Amino acid sequence: MRVEALVKKRKYNVIFFAVLLILTLTSIVLTEFDAAKGITSIPRAIRWATSNFYPDIKSLEKIPRIWIKLRETIFLSIAATTMAAICAAFLALLGSKTTRVNRLLGAASRGISSIFRNIPLTAWALILLLSFGQSSLTGFFALFFFNFGFLARAFVDTIDEVSSDGVEALQAAGATYFQIIFQAVIPTCLPQMISWILFMIETNIRSATLIGILTGTGIGFIFELYYKSFQYHVASLVVIFIIISVLVIEFISNYVRRVIL
Amino acid sequence: MNYLDSLEALRTQFPSYKSGVTLHNYSIKKVTKASIVMRITLLSLVILTVYGFYTFDYKDIRIIDAITQALTTFKTMFTQPRFNHFNFGQGVYQVAVTLGLTFLTTLIGAFIALFLGLFAAQNLSSTVVSNAIKSFVAVIRAIDTVLWVLIFAVAAGLGSVAAVIGMTFHTIGYLIKAYSESFEELDPGVIEALRGSGANWWQIVFQAVIPSSATSLLSWTFMRFEINYAVAVAMGAAAGAGGIGFELFMAGNHYYDLREVGLITYFILSVAIVLELVSIRLKLRLNTH
Amino acid sequence: MNLLEVTNLSKQYGHDLLALQNISFSVQNGEFVAVIGPSGAGKSTLLRCINRMIDPTDGEVVFDGVQMSKLKKNELRMQRRKIGMIFQHYNLVSRLTVIENVLHGRLGYKSTFAGIVSHYGKDEKKQAFEIIEMLGLTEQVYKRCDQLSGGQKQRVGIARALIQNPRMMLCDEPIASLDPSASKVIMDYLRNISTKLGITCLVNLHQVDVALNYADRIIGVNKGKIVYDGPPNLTPEEVYMIYGSAAGDLIFDVGGQHAS
Ligand SMILES: Nc1ncnc2c1ncn2[C@@H]1O[C@H](COP(=O)(O)OP(=O)(O)O)[C@@H](O)[C@H]1O
Numbered sequence: 001m002r003v004e005a006l007v008k009k010r011k012y013n014v015i016f017f018a019v020l021l022i023l024t025l026t027s028i029v030l031t032e033f034d035a036a037k038g039i040t041s042i043p044r045a046i047r048w049a050t051s052n053f054y055p056d057i058k059s060l061e062k063i064p065r066i067w068i069k070l071r072e073t074i075f076l077s078i079a080a081t082t083m084a085a086i087c088a089a090f091l092a093l094l095g096s097k098t099t100r101v102n103r104l105l106g107a108a109s110r111g112i113s114s115i116f117r118n119i120p121l122t123a124w125a126l127i128l129l130l131s132f133g134q135s136s137l138t139g140f141f142a143l144f145f146f147n148f149g150f151l152a153r154a155f156v157d158t159i160d161e162v163s164s165d166g167v168e169a170l171q172a173a174g175a176t177y178f179q180i181i182f183q184a185v186i187p188t189c190l191p192q193m194i195s196w197i198l199f200m201i202e203t204n205i206r207s208a209t210l211i212g213i214l215t216g217t218g219i220g221f222i223f224e225l226y227y228k229s230f231q232y233h234v235a236s237l238v239v240i241f242i243i244i245s246v247l248v249i250e251f252i253s254n255y256v257r258r259v260i261l
Numbered sequence: 262m263n264y265l266d267s268l269e270a271l272r273t274q275f276p277s278y279k280s281g282v283t284l285h286n287y288s289i290k291k292v293t294k295a296s297i298v299m300r301i302t303l304l305s306l307v308i309l310t311v312y313g314f315y316t317f318d319y320k321d322i323r324i325i326d327a328i329t330q331a332l333t334t335f336k337t338m339f340t341q342p343r344f345n346h347f348n349f350g351q352g353v354y355q356v357a358v359t360l361g362l363t364f365l366t367t368l369i370g371a372f373i374a375l376f377l378g379l380f381a382a383q384n385l386s387s388t389v390v391s392n393a394i395k396s397f398v399a400v401i402r403a404i405d406t407v408l409w410v411l412i413f414a415v416a417a418g419l420g421s422v423a424a425v426i427g428m429t430f431h432t433i434g435y436l437i438k439a440y441s442e443s444f445e446e447l448d449p450g451v452i453e454a455l456r457g458s459g460a461n462w463w464q465i466v467f468q469a470v471i472p473s474s475a476t477s478l479l480s481w482t483f484m485r486f487e488i489n490y491a492v493a494v495a496m497g498a499a500a501g502a503g504g505i506g507f508e509l510f511m512a513g514n515h516y517y518d519l520r521e522v523g524l525i526t527y528f529i530l531s532v533a534i535v536l537e538l539v540s541i542r543l544k545l546r547l548n549t550h
Numbered sequence: 551m552n553l554l555e556v557t558n559l560s561k562q563y564g565h566d567l568l569a570l571q572n573i574s575f576s577v578q579n580g581e582f583v584a585v586i587g588p589s590g591a592g593k594s595t596l597l598r599c600i601n602r603m604i605d606p607t608d609g610e611v612v613f614d615g616v617q618m619s620k621l622k623k624n625e626l627r628m629q630r631r632k633i634g635m636i637f638q639h640y641n642l643v644s645r646l647t648v649i650e651n652v653l654h655g656r657l658g659y660k661s662t663f664a665g666i667v668s669h670y671g672k673d674e675k676k677q678a679f680e681i682i683e684m685l686g687l688t689e690q691v692y693k694r695c696d697q698l699s700g701g702q703k704q705r706v707g708i709a710r711a712l713i714q715n716p717r718m719m720l721c722d723e724p725i726a727s728l729d730p731s732a733s734k735v736i737m738d739y740l741r742n743i744s745t746k747l748g749i750t751c752l753v754n755l756h757q758v759d760v761a762l763n764y765a766d767r768i769i770g771v772n773k774g775k776i777v778y779d780g781p782p783n784l785t786p787e788e789v790y791m792i793y794g795s796a797a798g799d800l801i802f803d804v805g806g807q808h809a810s
């Protein structure tokens with residue numbers, strides 16, 4: 001019996017790794033990935049980076065320009081998340097099992113949030129570029145729509161997970177819908193929701209680079225500007241600024257999380 | 262009997278728990294550090310948002326007009342999707358290329374992160390090594406994948422090679438954090454027991470650590486697969502990695518073809534939703550086991 | 551007059567799961583009734599059908615002279631606030647303090663807005679503090695509920711129900727998550743609430759011995775049907791009838807150490 005089970009398990013393992021191997025080979029063919037070139041390019045990239053990709057004295061002159069764009073990006077990330085969080089909170093109340101008004105609206109709400117978060121940020125940026133051009137609004141709406149879908153899902157999960165017990169008790173005591181929302185749902189879910197909002201802001205600042213490259217705004221735009229014109233010292237300075245701002249925001253939100261959760 | 266009287270009667274029935282704490286003002290609010298921090302956080306977010314809107318670079322866009330125009334654009338995009346520059350078969354092929362990129366980078370990343378994750382876990386490694394890896398990884402994660410890809414592109418040229426390496430790099434950063442945290446959740450008693458019975462480090466890892474965290478490793482890996490799919494689309498659009506992302510970029514930024522943008526978005530969306538459904542299923546199954 | 555009158559109550563889940571089948575019984579004012587039965591028998595469903603936390607499929611519940619099934623949303627609120635409910639998992643809003651949780655019992659009496667902004671009257675607060683003191687929670691008043699022990703949490707649950715000024719308490723396995731000594735404290739409180747305040751108690755219990763020690767009357771439920779309804783002196787055969795094959799070790803517990 002034990003031996004049979006072992007043989008069966010080994011058979012599963014063999015099949016599992018065979019499938020993995022086939023998928024890998026297919027992927028390599030599909031993407032035309034050249035493994036040899038890939039591996040040799042790593043040391044070359046490191047050599048290049050150590051000899052070119054660091055800020056020199058002259059690049060420091062550009063700090064004011066970089067700072068302006070970085071600030072714009074940070075504000076954009078925060079504004080998009082805040083607005084998205086407000087809208088997502090309403091959608092989540094309709095979508096959660098504990099607080100939904102009825103099943104139909106619940107399903108509709110979850111469907112909407114699924115569409116918004118599953119359209120990748122890239123697609124949002126390119127779609128919106130057609131209407132808003134190279135302005136902050138393109139980036140804002142791209143982040144807003146994606147965050148809206150993502151946060152709605154996160155909020156629904158939060159409400160479903162943590163608040164059903166208290167909600168049941170207040171229903172039994174004869175509380176009204178909005179009393180229940182404010183006295184049971186918000187107190188239990190708010191810390192977790194704030195944590196999601198902070199997470200989303202961190203993510204946004206990271207993705208702002210991509211959006212900037214695609215839409216010609218913010219910190220991503222200025223990176224691409226220097227990168228494309230081979231001013232790698234300045235480009236590296238931009239990267240350093242991004243790293244610092246992400247780490248600072250991560251630090252702040254970790255502190256907030258530690259206190260409130 | 263009056264309710265309050267009966268409460269009084271009830272009180273006399275119970276052993277007195279008189280505690281010396283007197284409550285004169287019947288205040289019901291208590292300010293805690295947590296509630297203060299929460300308020301400050303929310304307030305700051307609102308202030309920064311308002312200030313942000315005030316300072317944005319609107320580039321002379323009339324917001325109302327632009328939004329109306331955006332709505333018309335959306336309508337054309339999503340109600341009249343159409344192929345122009347390629348057909349259905351080619352669309353599927355491009356999606357497959359994107360998925361291939363996703364698969365490759367997730368697999369290589371997971372493999373490398375598994376080993377480094379062991380050394381990053383506090384309970385399996387020394388504090389110095391663990392902290393070193395973790396801080397290094399925090400820096401890797403702070404930079405978006407597209408930057409990694411562009412940095413590697415200088416050495417390898419724009420294309421799938423740079424994309425795979427850059428994406429793998431970021432994947433490793435993400436998964437090392439996730440994996441090492443899963444390892445750290447392992448019951449310390451188990452490691453101690455095995456160590457006591459004379460097992461060496463590798464035996465402990467393969468007999469206890471990996472088997473008992475396998476479900477959470479798998480779940481994190483699939484979650485990264487989902488993220489990498491979106492990243493692969495992005496790399497197609499922004500870093501010449503090909504696949505459906507590149508087609509989207511061409512349709513939107515080159516041909517200005519609304520209907521094709523709509524169609525490609527549907528392609529991307531449907532695959533993403535399938536991945537999400539699989540991921541939810543997987544998580545449910547893993548959690549019930 | 552009977553405070554509670556349940557006639558031919560049935561509840562069906564999905565297509566073929568009959569959780570309750572034709573349940574009928576009545577409860578008099580001030581009675582302490584224990585509902586016992588194996589898990590899955592339908593005890594929780596029965597309790598929740600009374601205050602319509604679950605809508606019954608069929609049958610009628612009359613509480614305090616009012617037919618529950620006919621009530622509109624707002625009338626149902628009025629009726630529910632006359633019924634306090636105690637839960638196995640306490641169902642407190644764990645991030646709020648004891649006093650805030652206790653005052654939640656008053657929400658049924660307030661306008662939506664007053665409830666949202668936690669605007670409670672002086673007398674309500676005074677009463678809340680008195681009940682809290684009575685239940686021995688004075689030192690915990692400003693503690694968050696997630697910092698309390700199980701027994702303390704359940705006392706907060708009782709306080710929240712008491713401040714509703716209820717005619718009846720529905721208790722769904724109030725001691726199932728507690729250790730024996732905390733269980734005894736909670737059961738003593740419930741018994742006293744019934745005796746001294748004249749509040750009717752309908753208590754779901756898992757433990758036969760506790761039920762026999764505290765209740766005036768036992769209702770035995772099995773597979774959605776009432777199989778016993780009578781005084782708390784069951785014979786082993788009757789216990790077997792209620793619990794079926796699961797009764798084996800329970801029978802020896804009958805007449806345990808709990809004193810009322
Ligand atoms: N929401 C529900 N949906 C479907 N079946 C349910 C639901 N709630 C309870 N049941 C079923 O109804 C029966 C009675 O459950 P319950 O009233 O919780 O029993 P008890 O409280 O006696 O353990 C059980 O078979 C249970 O599985």
Ligand SMILES: [Mg+2]
Binds near residue numbers: 590595
């Ligand atoms: Mg039950």
